[in-house]
Amino acid sequence: EAQVTQNPRYLITVTGKKLTVTCSQNMNHEYMSWYRQDPGLGLRQIYYSMNVEVTDKGDVPEGYKVSRKEKRNFPLILESPSPNQTSLYFCATQIRGIGGMNTEAFFGQGTRLTVV
Amino acid sequence: AQKITQTQPGMFVQEKEAVTLDCTYDTSDPSYGLFWYKQPSSGEMIFLIYQGSYDQQNATEGRYSLNFQKARKSANLVISASQLGDSAMYFCAMRRNTGTASKLTFGTGTRLQVTL
Numbered sequence: 001e002a003q004v005t006q007n008p009r010y011l012i013t014v015t016g017k018k019l020t021v022t023c024s025q026n027m028n029h030e031y032m033s034w035y036r037q038d039p040g041l042g043l044r045q046i047y048y049s050m051n052v053e054v055t056d057k058g059d060v061p062e063g064y065k066v067s068r069k070e071k072r073n074f075p076l077i078l079e080s081p082s083p084n085q086t087s088l089y090f091c092a093t094q095i096r097g098i099g100g101m102n103t104e105a106f107f108g109q110g111t112r113l114t115v116v
Numbered sequence: 117a118q119k120i121t122q123t124q125p126g127m128f129v130q131e132k133e134a135v136t137l138d139c140t141y142d143t144s145d146p147s148y149g150l151f152w153y154k155q156p157s158s159g160e161m162i163f164l165i166y167q168g169s170y171d172q173q174n175a176t177e178g179r180y181s182l183n184f185q186k187a188r189k190s191a192n193l194v195i196s197a198s199q200l201g202d203s204a205m206y207f208c209a210m211r212r213n214t215g216t217a218s219k220l221t222f223g224t225g226t227r228l229q230v231t232l
Contacts, residue, residue, distance in 0.1 A: 033219070033220075035220075035222075040224055041224060042120075042207060042222035042223055042224045042225055043207065043209075043220070043222040044222070045219050045220070048219060058219065088159065090161060092161075092220075104151060104163040104166060105151075105161075105163070105220055106163070107153075107160065107161035109159065109160050110159045110160065110161075112159075
């Protein structure tokens with residue numbers, strides 16, 4: 001079964017304690033992205049990766065790091081979490097379609113993070 | 117810069133009736149894709165329908181259809197014969213088809229409530 005798996009699903013942590021949210025896909029997709037969802041703001045892209053070892057910033061990258069050492073994994077790292085990073089986080093993958101035109105994004109189940 | 121606007125924070129519809137969720141967009145790119153996603157209360161993001169900027173006909177997927185008016189830059193989602201299970205948050209999104217194909221720009225969403 002095609003899957004995008006995020007872990008953990010729920011996390012409560014304290015300010016400044018480093019954490020990693022994992023994302024793994026079994027669809028052999030080239031593109032992977034991280035989004036955060038906040039009420040009234042929709043989803044905003046944090047970072048994306050077009051392939052192994054190729055990553056770039058999205059719209060709201062401050063306070064986050066990513067790495068893409070393997071095609072299937074794209075972890076999101078919060079080196080020093082702060083309360084304003086409390087949010088619902090989604091990992092998404094896409095196949096590299098012709099011109100990237102008509103390929104929908106497949107989303108993980110989401111990770112609800114609370115930083116106190 | 118790309119922008120998606122969803123002006124209806126919340127909508128109510130009676131079961132078995134049709135409902136239209138509004139979406140307008142702003143882009144200077146000639147080639148782009150428009151997407152609708154459904155987010156039920158469980159939180160996952162479910163792809164519903166896609167419309168390409170060069171598609172001549174409006175997209176349809178079962179009870180979902182996309183009313184694409186390119187000159188007005190609108191891409192409204194029409195749900196026919198609403199069901200209780202359609203109660204959810206709905207997001208309109210756009211992706212440019214040049215350069216970074218992996219970024220989706222989302223609207224702020226519309227919460228649809230289907231009533232008996």
